[in-house]
Amino acid sequence: MDKGNMVPIVLFLCITLGITYVVRLLVNARLRIKMLQACSSKELVEAVVQSDSHRDQMTALRWGILTVTEAIAFGIIQAAGWTDINAGVVAALLGAFGLGSVLFFVLARRLS
Structure with missing residues (x-):
C-alpha cells in the first residue's frame, strides 16, 4: 500500500472514532441526567x-x-x-x- 494513501485513511479513522466517542459521551451523560431526574433518592444518586x-x-x-x-x-x-x-x-x-x-x-x- 502506498504511504500517500495511508494518511487520508488514518485521518478518516481518527475523525470517525473521535465522533463516535463524543456521541457516546453525550448519550451516557443524557442517560444519567434523565435517570437522576427521575429518582429523588439521595442514596441512589451517591451510588451512581x-x-x-x-x-x-x-x-x-x-x-x-x-x-x-x-x-x-x-x-x-x-x-x-x-x-x-x-x-x-x-x-x-x-x-x-x-x-x-x-x-x-x-x-x-x-x-x-
Missing part, C-alpha cells in the same frame, strides 16, 4: 456517582497495566533485534496483552 468513579479508576488501571506490558514487549522485541513482523513478534505482543489482562483481573479482584 461512586460506581462511575470506581469504573473510571478501574478503566485507568486496566489501560495503565496494558500499556506497561505492551511497552515491555516492545522493549523485548527491540532488545532481541527483531526488525521484521513475524510470528514471534506477534506472539510477544499478544502475550503481553494477555498477561496484562490477567494481571488486571487479579488486581481488580483484590481491590474490589
Whole structure:
C-alpha cells in the first residue's frame, strides 16, 4: 500500500472514532441526567456517582497495566533485534496483552 494513501485513511479513522466517542459521551451523560431526574433518592444518586468513579479508576488501571506490558514487549522485541513482523513478534505482543489482562483481573479482584 502506498504511504500517500495511508494518511487520508488514518485521518478518516481518527475523525470517525473521535465522533463516535463524543456521541457516546453525550448519550451516557443524557442517560444519567434523565435517570437522576427521575429518582429523588439521595442514596441512589451517591451510588451512581461512586460506581462511575470506581469504573473510571478501574478503566485507568486496566489501560495503565496494558500499556506497561505492551511497552515491555516492545522493549523485548527491540532488545532481541527483531526488525521484521513475524510470528514471534506477534506472539510477544499478544502475550503481553494477555498477561496484562490477567494481571488486571487479579488486581481488580483484590481491590474490589
